[in-house]
Amino acid sequence: MGNHTIRKPVxxxxxxxxxxxIGGIIVLTLFIVAVSAPLISPYNPDxxxxxxxxxxxxxxxxxxxxxxxxxxxxxxxxxxxxSLAVGFVAIGIATIIGMILGAISGYYGGWLDRIIxxxxxxxxxxxxxxxxxxxxxxxxxxxxxxxxxIGLTAWMGxxxxxxxxxxxLKEREFVLAAKAIxxxxxxxxxxxxxxxxxxxxxxxxxxxxxxxxxxxxxxxxLGIGVQPPTPSWGNILTLGKDNIEIAWWxxxxxxxxILITVLSYNLFGEGxxxxxxxxxxxxxxx
Amino acid sequence: xxxxxxxRLLEIxxxxxxxxxxxxxxxxxxxxxxxxxxxxxxxKITPEARERLEKYYGLDKPIMIQYALWxxxxxxxxxxxxxxxxxxxxxxxxxxEKKPLIERRLFITFMINLLSxxxxxxxxxxxxxxxxxxxxxxxxxxxxxxxxxxxxxxSFWLALLLMILFGVHLHLLPISQLKSMNYDSLxxxxxxWDLIKHLILPIFVSAFTGLAADSRFMRGSMLEVIRQDYVTxxxxxxxxxRTVIYRHAFRNALLPIITLMGLSIGSLIGGSVIFENIFGIxxxxxxxxxxxxxxxxxxxxxILTIGAAxxxxxxxxxxxxxxxxxxxxxxx
Numbered sequence: 106m107g108n109h110t111i112r113k114p115v116x117x118x119x120x121x122x123x124x125x126x127i128g129g130i131i132v133l134t135l136f137i138v139a140v141s142a143p144l145i146s147p148y149n150p151d152x153x154x155x156x157x158x159x160x161x162x163x164x165x166x167x168x169x170x171x172x173x174x175x176x177x178x179x180x181x182x183x184x185x186x187x188s189l190a191v192g193f194v195a196i197g198i199a200t201i202i203g204m205i206l207g208a209i210s211g212y213y214g215g216w217l218d219r220i221i222x223x224x225x226x227x228x229x230x231x232x233x234x235x236x237x238x239x240x241x242x243x244x245x246x247x248x249x250x251x252x253x254x255i256g257l258t259a260w261m262g263x264x265x266x267x268x269x270x271x272x273x274l275k276e277r278e279f280v281l282a283a284k285a286i287x288x289x290x291x292x293x294x295x296x297x298x299x300x301x302x303x304x305x306x307x308x309x310x311x312x313x314x315x316x317x318x319x320x321x322x323x324x325x326x327l328g329i330g331v332q333p334p335t336p337s338w339g340n341i342l343t344l345g346k347d348n349i350e351i352a353w354w355x356x357x358x359x360x361x362x363i364l365i366t367v368l369s370y371n372l373f374g375e376g377x378x379x380x381x382x383x384x385x386x387x388x389x390x391x
Numbered sequence: 392x393x394x395x396x397x398x399r400l401l402e403i404x405x406x407x408x409x410x411x412x413x414x415x416x417x418x419x420x421x422x423x424x425x426x427x428x429x430x431x432x433x434x435k436i437t438p439e440a441r442e443r444l445e446k447y448y449g450l451d452k453p454i455m456i457q458y459a460l461w462x463x464x465x466x467x468x469x470x471x472x473x474x475x476x477x478x479x480x481x482x483x484x485x486x487x488e489k490k491p492l493i494e495r496r497l498f499i500t501f502m503i504n505l506l507s508x509x510x511x512x513x514x515x516x517x518x519x520x521x522x523x524x525x526x527x528x529x530x531x532x533x534x535x536x537x538x539x540x541x542x543x544x545x546s547f548w549l550a551l552l553l554m555i556l557f558g559v560h561l562h563l564l565p566i567s568q569l570k571s572m573n574y575d576s577l578x579x580x581x582x583x584w585d586l587i588k589h590l591i592l593p594i595f596v597s598a599f600t601g602l603a604a605d606s607r608f609m610r611g612s613m614l615e616v617i618r619q620d621y622v623t624x625x626x627x628x629x630x631x632x633r634t635v636i637y638r639h640a641f642r643n644a645l646l647p648i649i650t651l652m653g654l655s656i657g658s659l660i661g662g663s664v665i666f667e668n669i670f671g672i673x674x675x676x677x678x679x680x681x682x683x684x685x686x687x688x689x690x691x692x693x694i695l696t697i698g699a700a701x702x703x704x705x706x707x708x709x710x711x712x713x714x715x716x717x718x719x720x721x722x723x
Contacts, residue, residue, distance in 0.1 A: 227409035230706070232698040234661030235679060236417070239691055242683040243421035319545055323665055326547050327680070346551055346669070350559050360548030367543035 118380040125376020131369035139185040148176035150183045150336050159352050169354040171344050177354065180336035181362055187337040188366060191252055191321040192314035198256025199317075200310050203263025208294050210264065211271025218268075225261045233258050237320065238329065246329045255317050263309055270302030304381040311374035315367040322363050338363050392714055399710055403703055410703075411465060414695040415458050418688045461692075470693035475685060481693045485675060493586070497697075499569065500667070500674035503590065504659045507598035508652060515602050516648070519609020523644075524636060526614065534606065541603030546662060550596045550669045557592065565589050567671035593670045597662055601655055608651055613644040646717055653709020657702035 119125060138145065147167075154174030162169040168177040210221040240254050274280060275298060283293050324330030325339025326346075333340055338359040345356030445451050449460050464471065470481035485497045492498050522531040558566035565571065569589050570582075577585060616622065617640050625635045663676030671677075675694055682690035 223405060223409065226406050227413065230406060230657060230699045230702045231410060231413060231695060232657045232661035232702060234658075234664055235695055235698050236413075238664060238680065239417055239683050239695065240420060243418065243686070315543070322545055323547055326545075327665070327668060329684075342548060342551065349551065349555060353555060356548070356551045356555065360545060360551070363545050363548065364540070364543045367545075368539060371539060371542055 115380045119376055122376040122379065124372045125380075128369040128372030128374075128376065131365065132373055135185055135189065135366060135369075138182055139189045142182050142186055146176075146179035146182040148179040150175060150179040151334050152176070159348065161352075162354050168358050169352070171341070171352075171355060172348060177341065177358060180341055181338065181358060184336045184338045184341065184359070184362070185366075187248065187325075187331050187335070188318045188321060188363070191248070191255065192317045192370075194252040195255035195259065195317040195321075196310050196313040198253060199259035199313060200263050200306060202256070203260035204267050204299065204306065206260070207264035207267025208271060208299060211268035212275060212290070212294050212298070221264070222268075225264060228258070228261050234320070234323070237324070238327075241324065241329050246324075246332055248331055248335070251321060251324060251330055255320050259313055259317065262313070263306060266305050266309055267299075267302055270305065271298055274298045274301060305378075308374055308378040308381065311370055311377060315370035315374070318363065318367055318370070395714070396711070399707065403707065406703060407700065410699040411462055411696055412458070414692045414699070415461055417695070418692060419454065421686065465696065470696075471689040473682075473690050474687040475682075475690070481689050484690065485678065485693070485697070493569075494673075496673060496675050496678055499672065500660070500663050500676060501701075503593055503597060503666075503672070503674065504656070504663065506590070507594045507601070507659065508655075510594060510598040511601045511605050512648075512652070514598075515605035516609050516645075518606040520613055520636070520641065520644075522606070523610045523613035523617065531610075534610075538603045538607045541599060544599065546596050546600055547665050547669055549599055550592070550666060553592050553596065554669075564592055566592070569672050593666050593672060596666050596669075597659065600662070601659065604655070605648065605651060609644065609648055612647045613640065616640045616644040619643075642716075646713060649712045649716060650709050653705045653707075653712070656705030657698075660698050660701060 119129075152175060154170065156174065157166070157170050158174045159172055160166055160170040160174075166176050166178065168181060171177055171180070206221050206225075210218045237254050237258055241250060244250050244254075271294075280293060280297050283297050288297075321330055322337070322339035322342070325337045326342050328340075328343060330339050331337035341355060341359040345352065345359065348355055442451075449457050452460070461471075468482060472478050473481050473484055486495050518534055522528075522534045525531055554566040557564040565588060569586065571577075571585050571589075574582060574585055617636075622635060622640050625639045626632075630639075660676075663674060664680050665676070666672070667674045667676035668680055675698075678690065679694045681687075682694065
């Protein structure tokens with residue numbers, strides 16, 4: 106089952122799910138916005154303008170200004186970079202850890218499997234947000250630390266998924282055949298099993314990005330995430346809370362941005378899951 | 392069944408051990424020694440006093456010994472004294488026996504989490520059933536949309552919007568604290584009403600994400616069950632649809648929800664940091680946040696351990712609930 110033979114139908118199937126396509130387009134748009142932030146943001150996001158403090162949305166400032174007179178729209182555009190970067194890097198870390206541990210656990214079994222599964226149980230029983238909060242507060246809030254810590258607390262689902270795939274694939278004929286002709290463990294794990302268990306991992310990564318964006322925004326909102334003056338959607342919301350009685354625009358826009366972003370990743374991820382699931386292929390063609 | 396339970400209980404021991412290990416070593420991630428927080432605040436502290444302090448907290452010993460000493464005390468529910476200026480025992484700060492129940496932090500957090508679980512169950516289950524029995528209807532499509540939006544809504548943002556709407560504009564609900572200033576002078580009925588008014592928004596916010604997740608899950612579980620043969624048989628017998636759904640399908644569809652509720656305790660507790668902070672509720676989440684920010688290490692270790700133990704207890708209760716609800720497992 107080569108990769109290129111499966112790609113075309115998946116793309117075709119994905120296209121039939123309108124919501125998923127819309128989600129994908131929004132994700133792509135955000136990507137472009139984030140990359141071209143210096144070109145498209147109307148103001149410098151850090152420019153303080155004491156004469157125009159807490160101005161409501163209007164012609165000059167489409168999303169108003171904050172308590173230092175900075176343009177909220179520009180800060181929102183730059184903030185897109187943060188959530189994009191945190192989402193991808195954190196989930197990248199989580200996916201790599203999850204795949205490695207899941208593969209070892211599922212392929213070798215035995216005491217290695219038991220230790221890894223126990224470790225997963227332990228990680229799952231500590232309230233994740235408590236853990237993240239404590240670690241970040243102790244090692245210091247920086248964007249890199251946030252990415253790493255979110256990644257280190259989000260790998261358990263992937264590990265379980267990969268382990269399950271390994272358990273079902275490792276007894277299949279093509280793997281046994283590879284073993285019989287003397288392929289190394291690494292080659293079997295990597296070339297024969299891991300490649301074939303990529304689709305659920307991909308789906309869980311897309312959905313995981315949505316979760317990581319939510320965690321980052323909550324951390325920044327609490328003041329221990331991305332530190333001002335670097336703009337992030339979460340720390341704009343902190344200003345919204347501080348000015349809750351006078352400046353609704355500081356609360357409404359960044360929250361909407363988070364909501365739409367997370368929603369898009371989720372819709373795209375769900376569509377991808379359906380498109381990649383061979384069990385659903387027959388059903389839809391009826 | 393008993394052997395299963397015994398096995399399950401035994402499995403908890405190594406997990407609990409691992410949790411204490413993680414809680415303990417997290418605080419050693421911070422640069423410097425834990426007692427630095429005292430010495431930083433007081434630059435005039437003498438090296439002797441510093442040494443005495445380190446000895447008191449056992450910091451002069453190797454780290455594994457420190458862990459063993461800490462673990463020994465934890466087993467007896469002694470988490471040491473808080474580093475904050477009041478120096479009270481950690482346990483007393485979360486469960487102060489001198490105060491009325493409603494002012495004890497642990498109680499407040501658990502009460503809110505239990506109430507929001509109840510809200511989740513009462514709302515999510517009927518929604519899940521209705522959208523499953525009327526798959527692809529307008530109701531199903533609307534709730535599915537609602538679920539997707541619910542999943543994507545940051546709970547702290549929802550809290551802000553609700554505070555703006557009900558607190559700032561409509562003046563209907565208080566937006567912070569657990570009770571009003573004049574609470575103590577109120578008669579009992581008004582005291583209760585006062586508490587309810589303060590709790591509506593926090594409970595709704597903490598239930599919101601779970602609401603979306605559980606109604607979606609209930610729908611999926613119900614859809615799976617109503618396709619089973621025995622449901623078709625029940626229909627073929629000529630049973631009324633209500634009986635088929637509620638007597639035959641519902642009970643079986645409910646089983647996975649029990650597991651889900653047990654597993655969601657961890658994220659509910661984690662979420663309490665967020666809503667307790669926004670609404671200024673004096674619970675464990677708020678205390679945890681303050682302790683983390685002031686590097687009150689004994690407090691942090693204690694709350695991490697208790698939070699994890701509560702999560703484990705939740706999982707265990709879910710397992711027991713599953714056994715009670717499913718006669719097939721009970722028979723084993």
